[in-house]
Structure formats: C-alpha cells, structure tokens
Amino acid sequence: MRDAYVVGAGQTAFGAFPRESYRSLFATAVERALASVDGLDRGDVDEAVVGTLGVGGRQIGLSGPAVTEHAGLSVPTTRVENACAASGYAVRNAVQAVKSGMADVVLAGGYEVMTDLSGDAAKYWLGVSGETEWERLTGTTFAGTYAQMAGAYAEAYDATVDDLSRAAVKNHANAAKNPHAHLGFECSLDDASGAATVADPLTLYHCCPTSDGAAAVLVASEEVAAEFDDTARVAGVGAASDRVGLFERESYTSIPASEDAAATAYEMAGVGPGDVDLAEVHDCFAIAELLAYEDLGFCERGEAPELLREGVTDADGDLPVNVSGGLKAKGHPIGATGAGQIVELWKQLTGRAGDRQVADANLGLAHNVGGSGGAAVVTLLEGGA
C-alpha cells in the first residue's frame, strides 16, 4: 500500500485562553497547518478526523463537524475519542484513510477546552479517562491512578522522588524555549520534589496542567507529498488497547499497551528503539515518562532513572525526549495532545523548531496514551524527505 506523509502541521499555544472557544482554537490550528505548507489549501483536503474527549459544556454529539465547519472545511469529518490518546488515534486513522486510497489529503487534529472548570469539576473531567465504575465512582482521582504506578515502581526499583522530579525539571527547561508551552518556565529539583503532594508520591510538579488548545496535521499520499518540500514519511504506526481499569492489570510498573503499540510501529517501519533520534512521550505524570522509556525500549526495566540522571534524554543528549516540554510543561489539552506531538516532530524533522531545534534528527517517535493505559498509539516519522 502507498506511503503516507505529514506535509504540514500547526497548533495554537497550549494554556488558559478564556477568550477563545473550542471552535476558534481548532480553526486557528487548521489555519496554521494550512499556512505551514505553501500551495495546499482547504479545497485540497478530502476529509478530516478530529480527536476530543469533550465531556461537557460544549457540542457533544457531532463535535467533529462542529469544529471543521467553523474552520471552513466542508469535508467528511469523523470524531474519534480514546481519552488522552484521541488525536494520536486521529492521526492513525488519517494514515489509514490515505493508505486505503479513499483520500489523498486528510486533516487530523484535536482540541480541548479545560480551564473553564474549577477544582472538583476539573478532577472529575480527567477522571473520565480512567475506569468509571470501580475507579472514578469509588473515589480514585486520575492522579491517584498514576500515583499507584509511581509507588509500585519506586518499590520495585528503589526509585526516589528525585528520580521522578528529574523528568519534570528537564521538561520545564525544554518548555522554557517553546513559545507554545503552557508552563514555559524552569524549575529546580528542589522545587519539584518539595512541592505540595497531589497524590503520594506525586507532587504538584509531577502532574501536567489542564490546558486549552488545538493542533492539526496534514497527512497526504506519497503522490501529493512529492509536490512539496519539508515532508516527513509516516514510517510506522501502531496502536493497542488494554484493560481500562488499572486494577485489572497484572503489572503496575509498565503500560503494556505502550509496549504493544511500539512493537507494531517498529515492525512496520523496520526499525528498533536504537534508531530513534528524538521522541515525544506521554508524560501526563512524571512516572509516565519513566515507564515510557522502558515500554518503548529506550532502556531496560528499572533503568529509566539512570537515563534521566545521565542526561541521555536532555535536549542535548543522545536521545532527546519531550523537547517541546511534554504534557508536563507544554501542556495537556486532552484531545490536542497526540496531534500536538506530531506537530512537534514534524517541526523538528523539517528544521522549524527554533530555539529548541534538535540537530541531525531523522527518525522521531510520538507516544500517546489514553487514560492510564487503556489505549496507546505510537507513530514513527522519518524526515529528510
């Protein structure tokens, strides 16, 4: 089957934008994606796939068509939802649509507006990404789910709170160079480890913010891509599901869906973890970044803290991870996150990443998780096209 390429991409800043709506944010992301590629316009887009969790206060049914109409696109639009992995799956669907021959250019994106809910409502909001009957309704917050993983990991591998904090410190440092980041400021190890506890052992600095934002990616056939510069080939994409409830899984120190999705993506691309030059991984909580290193094969089990201590995944390390700032500091507008990772990879692979540009990166990996691991999708993008 023919190859699919990312030929353009754009996003809004992630943050708190009380004067924007879910429609205006999405329309801005579409506008920027189209503006990123010279010679492609709305009329060239064959269909759209929109990821959002979108649980309240806005259009629920038909929210996909509701945002594409506002963005000036009159195309078949499908809404997909897999909690925090919504737009990672949207990009995958776009790849399938292009490879199927049923579309030549597909816009895949996502959005979320989250900052208009206060305290308890916001907790509820994220909780819907976990299991409903036996986790959320019995009082488990979403941070509490990942805290259980952090506790199990610390016990299994003698990891410390500082080991978690190093992921946050790195990602805040990266976000400080990203004009689109929600929390674009640096923090120290003491800031992170000494902050208020949200769900033991996770502190405030180990948790991503709730953000508003949107992102959009243009996926095209190889025939269309040949007409443009600065394209990136979708070398592989893999997805996997698992039991939605954490309590139903055997392991709390890995996310099996991430492992499965990565295995599929690596196989499709004919590469291995050692070939990856940079990665955007799903660090909704600091522990998630550590698990990602191991689930994606960047290191052995229990070695993630060492990778962080040695600076391997720093922006200037051998394998930069979350140079965008990650969910932790770039922000996490749920439905926009997966597509936002692809936006970052495409910018990095085509030399458009400004102050945070990574040198000589050819193969980028995006890793997007739904809930506490009920779904995951891994995408490999190859530059130099």
Added chain:
Amino acid sequence: MRDAYVVGAGQTAFGAFPRESYRSLFATAVERALASVDGLDRGDVDEAVVGTLGVGGRQIGLSGPAVTEHAGLSVPTTRVENACAASGYAVRNAVQAVKSGMADVVLAGGYEVMTDLSGDAAKYWLGVSGETEWERLTGTTFAGTYAQMAGAYAEAYDATVDDLSRAAVKNHANAAKNPHAHLGFECSLDDASGAATVADPLTLYHCCPTSDGAAAVLVASEEVAAEFDDTARVAGVGAASDRVGLFERESYTSIPASEDAAATAYEMAGVGPGDVDLAEVHDCFAIAELLAYEDLGFCERGEAPELLREGVTDADGDLPVNVSGGLKAKGHPIGATGAGQIVELWKQLTGRAGDRQVADANLGLAHNVGGSGGAAVVTLLEGGA
C-alpha cells in the same frame, strides 16, 4: 487498493433491556457476529472500531476499549462518534483500515443504552445530536428540528400528515416480521395520523423510540473473504458533513450531506440509484425517510409521497426500504443503528433474513445520518460473492 468484504454480522434485539449493560449488549453483538461466520474467531480480529454517542452514566473516555475488553477482544480499539451516524462511520473506518493494508479483519460495531433515562433526560439525550448553542440550549427539541423539515416539506410539495404516516405504517408492518425489532407490531394509517402530536406536524408514530442495543460487523480483506461463504463486497462507501445547525442551511427540504455521501458511494461503486435492490435508510422521524428517497436519488424532489402511496418501497415492492422496520420500528439505539443497518443488509444479501427475506436482492444500500444532517454516510453492499 484491495476490496473489503462483510464476512459476518450480528446484533442484539433492539428494545428496553434494564437487566443488560452497555458492555453486555456489545459483547452479545460481537458473539453473534463471530458465530455468524464459521472458522473466524477472536484471535483473527486485528482491530476494532466502536461507535457510540454515550453521553452519560457510563464509561465516557475510553468507552471503546471498555466494551471490547468485555467482549474478549484484545485489539487496538478506536471509538468514533458522529451522533446517530456513529457506527455507520465506524464501518467506514473499518473499510479504510482493511483497504489500507494495516488490518485484515476489523470488527466495526456500536451500542447505546438509552432507556434508563426518563422523560426530560431522554429529550436532552437526543438533543445533543443537534446543534448545542443555538438549537438545544434555546429550547429546540430534536423532534422539533425534524418537525421544521416536515413543515417545510409539506408546504413545498403539498404533502399531508398521511404522507408521513405511510412511512411509519410500512415500517411497523416490516418490524412485525423482525424478532429483533423494538416495536414489532403493526399500526394503521389512522393510528399514525391520529396519534398525539410530539412536534407539529409529527405525531408519536412519526418518531422512532429510544432503544437499547448493539450491533457488530466483521469487515475483512478480499484474501480473507475468499476463505468464507456468504460474504458481501463493500462496493462503495461515501461520507459527508454539513453545518451542524439546521438553521444554518439553505434548504429544509433535503439533507445535503446525504446527497453528497450517496454521490461518493455511487461513484466508488460505479452504480446509480436505479441499481439498488433494497435499502435501509435513516428514518429517525417519518419525514427523514421521505427526504432520504429524494436525497438518495430513488425519485425526484417532491415524489417521495407517491413512492409510498404506490407501495414501491414496501417489502414486496420494486425497491424495499427498511424491511428491518427501520429506526421507526426496529428501534434506534443511537450508536448501534448504522452497524445494525449493515447487519440487516448482510443478512438479506446472504439469505438469512427469515420471514422478511427479500428475493433476488444483490445490491443493498445503507444510509445513516448524524443529528439533523451534520453528518451522513452511505454504504453499498454487493451480495452474490
């Protein structure tokens, strides 16, 4: 690109099932789909696409993986939502996945539980399929949206209440032969026209019920399909979106998204409306069936009442429509409806439709609408394979 085939399909009855859950219903549909094809089991399924609106009381985020895990499927699962067209789009996504070469066997299905909400909540429920800000929140019920179409149609073409009722009478007569129908009883023209008004000119008998139910379809590559009997080729599939709010459209006497989706499906299949042998169309309200005849090209504008009067679309007519009973009388568990239409077509095309079997049908059309026409999808299935 390679062809996709429906190789098996199954559904629960549609109705009110207070002792079932959204998970148990979906699992039953999957079980029946797998049982319908000898030699295909869970291990052969590569991925799943699940359609549901699913607005409250159950799993919201990750509801796709939540139902596939209960059905015993450990496969990548994507939830899609396009209001009442959710699983029509799910089937389309499955076709793309198969044609892309990324999957050989995809389970596409959908479910909804609706009867656990009473009066006002149920009205709200369906209302989320319309436009939120300027329709639902200003007091327009979902029936009210279609009532505006019915009023405009009656004025444009001198149609009568009896013209609407004939669609309901026909579909109730068909449902009486369908053991899976929610309202499997006949009604007279006087019953339908004389019933209480829900939203003028629509009476109770012009409105579909709110139902519980699930449906599942197995879509496979031509290589896999060659191993099985009783398959139906997906000859064409088309989708389209439109302004979500009815008030934003120029015409109230057609659903342009249906026209566009049909044009795409016909072109892909290389056929026209005259080639269709039987159809399942989206008759959420009686007026919707009349508009469907015209939008799908079964007759000219304004001629739908004549088709009904002449019995053309009766079960024994030249072009049987909604032999299942349609949304009107088979029932309308939102997320299950589109896949349920494909289940019916597959049964008809493979001679499994029991008392309601249509003779010599080779090309079947399914027409699934989201909301009041913000989305539509049309699928053409060819039997005799």
